[in-house]
Amino acid sequence: MAAKLINLLAISSLAILACSFGATSANALVTDHNLLARHPAAGHAGLAQRKRQSSSTKRCKPRPTTSSAAAAAVTPTTTTDTTTHTTTSSKQAAASSTPASSQPQAGSGASSGGGSKIGIAWALGDDPSLANFKTGGPLYTWSPYLPTNARELGFNPIPQLWGDKQIGDFTNLVVEGYADTVLGFNEPDQSGQSNMSPQHAADVWKQYIQPLANKGYKLISPACTSAPDSKGWMQQFFAACTGCTFDGLAIHFYGTSAQDLINYITDFHTTFGLPIWVTEFADQNFSGGAQANQGEVDAFMTQATDFMNGQDWVHAYFWFGVMHDMSGVNPDNQLMQGNGQPNALGYQYLGGN
Numbered sequence: 001m002a003a004k005l006i007n008l009l010a011i012s013s014l015a016i017l018a019c020s021f022g023a024t025s026a027n028a029l030v031t032d033h034n035l036l037a038r039h040p041a042a043g044h045a046g047l048a049q050r051k052r053q054s055s056s057t058k059r060c061k062p063r064p065t066t067s068s069a070a071a072a073a074v075t076p077t078t079t080t081d082t083t084t085h086t087t088t089s090s091k092q093a094a095a096s097s098t099p100a101s102s103q104p105q106a107g108s109g110a111s112s113g114g115g116s117k118i119g120i121a122w123a124l125g126d127d128p129s130l131a132n133f134k135t136g137g138p139l140y141t142w143s144p145y146l147p148t149n150a151r152e153l154g155f156n157p158i159p160q161l162w163g164d165k166q167i168g169d170f171t172n173l174v175v176e177g178y179a180d181t182v183l184g185f186n187e188p189d190q191s192g193q194s195n196m197s198p199q200h201a202a203d204v205w206k207q208y209i210q211p212l213a214n215k216g217y218k219l220i221s222p223a224c225t226s227a228p229d230s231k232g233w234m235q236q237f238f239a240a241c242t243g244c245t246f247d248g249l250a251i252h253f254y255g256t257s258a259q260d261l262i263n264y265i266t267d268f269h270t271t272f273g274l275p276i277w278v279t280e281f282a283d284q285n286f287s288g289g290a291q292a293n294q295g296e297v298d299a300f301m302t303q304a305t306d307f308m309n310g311q312d313w314v315h316a317y318f319w320f321g322v323m324h325d326m327s328g329v330n331p332d333n334q335l336m337q338g339n340g341q342p343n344a345l346g347y348q349y350l351g352g353n
């Protein structure tokens with residue numbers, strides 16, 4: 001147990017964001033093809049860029065490390081925290097009381113703990129700079145690990161079962177009372193990420209996530225990329241996941257139009273009848289051309305967060321990101337300065353409720 005815990009903390013405390021571009025995978029090539037079809041005006045340079053960045057599917061994940069220095073920097077107290085957060089607000093009641101057969105079965109209602117919907121996706125372990133990004137909202141780490149003081153800082157910390165490789169750590173840590181919500185797999189539709197077929201994901205969900213519903217957890221679905229095939233993946237997953245319940249649908253969005261984001265998440269909400277958790281989003285051009293400038297990123301954030309703040313069915317959102325290394329995403333989306341303080345966009349995000 002101790003050895004396992006230390007190993008987990010070593011993994012999570014560094015949590016260096018490393019992107020996998022997957023340009024040689026079949027999935028990425030198929031996606032490139034789809035994007036090309038949708039953006040026929042894109043030139044040769046655009047194609048090269050897409051292949052480097054795996055089109056709209058480029059994502060980031062914590063990279064495991066075995067550095068003992070990293071492990072030593074972490075105080076392992078997370079497993080003894082039995083605090084529960086069960087606050088719910090009436091506006092966050094279950095979104096779908098009569099799910100159609102083609103829709104997932106709604107669970108007991110979703111919330112991020114009743115607080116703010118401004119989330120923090122956090123990959124810096126127990127770095128003290130977390131105290132500079134208090135939102136009163138949810139926090140997740142792309143892993144089952146939760147920063148030691150996240151709850152003290154007012155966050156509702158939420159473990160994630162990122163994918164197959166975290167099953168051991170997840171089952172050790174995520175017991176009754178560890179948290180009140182759990183997130184499913186990270187980009188299972190992407191070969192460079194958790195890379196799970198809908199059927200396999202449903203099997204893993206049934207075995208490791210669904211039982212948590214009876215232990216007080218709200219269950220948030222896997223989060224696909226914003227690639228064209230993600231909706232089909234979700235439909236197949238929900239069909240395969242018989243007997244599964246969901247309190248929210250997680251989703252990622254990268255693009256340069258906030259209106260596209262609004263249309264995209266609205267479509268997923270309408271299609272699946274679940275509250276939406278946007279667990280990654282940013283102003284990022286995967287079409288091969290120029291990236292947005294700072295003013296455009298600021299405007300994208302304003303429009304997207306204004307909309308999401310106004311929708312009861314958006315329960316949480318997490319900008320990408322609060323980090324030093326943006327891993328290839330347009331650095332104008334960064335919320336953190338080198339000294340760990342928010343930059344101007346960071347303050348805009350924190351004040352966005």
Ligand SMILES: *[C@@H]1O[C@H](CO)[C@@H](O)[C@H](O)[C@H]1NC(C)=O
Nearest residue numbers: 256285287288289290291292
């Ligand atoms: C993104 O790239 C496309 C394709 O090259 C380009 O047409 C578009 O103007 C770019 N978007 C922004 C916001 O610069």
